[in-house]
Amino acid sequence: MTDEPARRSRGGRPRDASRDAAIVAAALDVLSEHGYERMTMDQVARRAGAGKATLYRRWPSKAELVAHAVAQFDRTPTLEDLPDTGTLRGDLLALMRPQTDEDDRRALAVASGIASLLSAEPALADAAGTALVEPFVASQRLLIRRAIERGEVRDDVDVDTVAHVTPSMTAFRLVVQRKPVDVDLLARLVDAVVLPACGLRPGEHRVGP
Known part of the structure; x- marks a missing residue:
């Protein structure tokens, strides 16, 4: 045997970009409905159908999640x-x-x-x-x-x-x-x-x- 399975285990699953998109969409929905102050990570997790731990692995705080979500709007048009x-x-x-x-x-x-x-x-x-x-x-x-x-x-x-x-x-x-x-x-x-x-x-x- 080799230690490759162990390395994969330590690294965890590859990050799912489609899951990220669903979470970002949920974050924007919750932000639009409740405003930033009343928005919670629990609300976003429920809306996205994800575990709260999944959110925190990707974004350690609400501020970082919202910053990432809002940045999706900053696109240079042609x-x-x-x-x-x-x-x-x-x-x-x-x-x-x-x-x-x-x-x-x-x-x-x-x-x-x-x-x-x-x-x-x-x-x-x-x-x-x-x-x-x-x-x-x-x-x-x-x-x-x-x-x-x-x-x-x-x-x-x-x-x-x-x-x-x-x-x-x-x-x-x-x-x-x-x-x-x-x-x-x-x-x-x-x-x-x-x-x-x-x-x-x-x-x-x-x-x-």
Whole structure:
């Protein structure tokens, strides 16, 4: 005999990535329903159908689990990931419009749960703020630059500032005002602020110089 079985035993089972994904999804659900302060590892374990020991082997604390879960939102988009309707307004509205009412409710609930981290766990504030704002800023930055390239938007627009408008207002409403955000509100921000900042009126579609 060799000592290979013993080595496998000491090392334990290989980590199951699909199990991790189920636990992360459960953590986001519990975070969205209860907020960070009232969220517990027991709740996440029950939701994921996992033993609490399994969670603690992967993430020694609630803070580390939530930090990992929230980091899943920090994804850099590409133009291939984004809508292309032919107009900046259409692109922005398509970006904000959920596929179903359930998608809308869950996205807003998760955003509210992430927002609860900002005051409850200062050590996670940067991660929470990044997850709430940066992916949406990056998406809008790409859409505005594409509109410039196709001649719809003038090329002297301050792209970075304009791209921050709706994500920052969304975070302000969730975190400071503690009010819900819906697609109608986001559409009003696009029409009243973003498009005028780009030199456009709602419904206007300009091509070429």
